[in-house]
Amino acid sequence: MRKLKYSAENSPQAWLFLLPALIIIGIFNVFPLFRTFIISFQKGTLNNLVYNGTRNYQIVLNDPKFHTAIGNTxxxxxxxxxxxxxxxxxxxxxxxxxxxxxxxxxxIFFIPYLTSIIAVGIVFRFLLNGDYGFVNYLLGLIRIGPINFLDDPKMSMFTLIIFGIWSSLAFNIIILLSGLRNVDDSYYKVADMFGATKKEQFFRITLPQMIPIITFLLMVNFINAFKVYSQVFAIFNGKAGIADSATTAVFYIFNKFYVENRYGQGMAAAVILFILILIFTVIQNFVLKRISK
Known part of the structure; x- marks a missing residue:
């Protein structure tokens, strides 16, 4: 008698358990994605959309503001x-x-990850204020500044980058610490026996063992970085810096959709951003797999 092999994919009970999650994913993730793609080929109001061909894509791709947004992102x-x-x-x-x-x-390091990015942005606005900010006070002690971090178009991206680096630390540190705990101590004991320095142990033991964790963090962080919006909104009080000097791709999409009410153009920009993130993620995964071999 032939022994049947169990396969979760062919089990009706398995699909039944997955059904609630699949329905939620379909409604809140898959359907909006298809809807975005459809609206990107239309124009008019949300209640009266008509087909517009590829005109929205042509407008967005020829828009200097979109080029600036992609460059800043x-x-x-x-x-x-x-x-x-x-x-x-x-x-x-x-x-x-x-x-x-x-x-x-x-x-202590994980607390910022649990804190609202808007609340943190308000604190940063006080710290970086050109008149009474604590950062400028410290810079004044070494005779630098004051530096106008918030109201100078040339400083907008620098300020956003500093804020972005700080806000990314908490999540990265916790994930990296979990990876460090999984490195086998026996490797370090053998390395100590042969007189390996801490630097050699890090580059020959720790770093190679942490490649899967680093790959995961690079992928997640790059995707989140290309979708940056909350940091811009928080640090510049709901704007994209002076004269839109810190406009990012998502901020551009937001303005097109909610401010200018150009829904088709906004969705066209969203589709372009989605394609760029997808292409970059595929290339990144390919390169990281080649490096880790």
Missing amino acids: SLYAFIVVPVGLIISMFIAVTIYEKIRYKDVFET
Whole structure:
């Protein structure tokens, strides 16, 4: 008698258990994605949309503001993600190896992740204020400044990047610490026996073992960086900096859809951003897999 092999994909009970989650994903994730794609080919009001062909895509792709938004978003992503990850790794390794009460410091570093980004943005606005900000006070002690972090168009992206790096640390540190705990201590014991330095242990043991965690963080952080909006809204009090100097792709989509009421153009920009994120994610995964081999 032939023994039947169990397959979860062919089990009606398995699909029954998955059905509630699939329905929620379909309604709140898949359907909006298809709806966005459809509206990107239409014009008019939400109650009276008519087909507009590829005109919306032509307008968005030829819009200098969209080019600026994509440029600012790329600048933000390619600085915030690697710099934030390097700083996070340094802090995580320091906590794991040199700090005695690890749980206390883990809690301290994780608190910003639980705090509303708007509330943190308000605090940063006070810290970076050109007249009475604490940062300018400290810079004044070494005879630098005052620097107009918030109201100078040339400083808008720098301010946003600093805020982005800080806001990315909490999540990165917690994930990296969980990865460090899973590295087998026997590797370090053998390395100590052969006289390997801490630097050699980090680059030959810790870093290779942490590649899967780092790959995950790079992918998640880059996707989040390309979708940056809350940080801009918080740090510049609901605006995209002076003269829209810190406009990002999502802020551009928001303005097109909710401010200018150009729904088709806003959705066309959203589709373009989605395609760019998808392409970059595929390329990133390919490169990271090749590096990790």
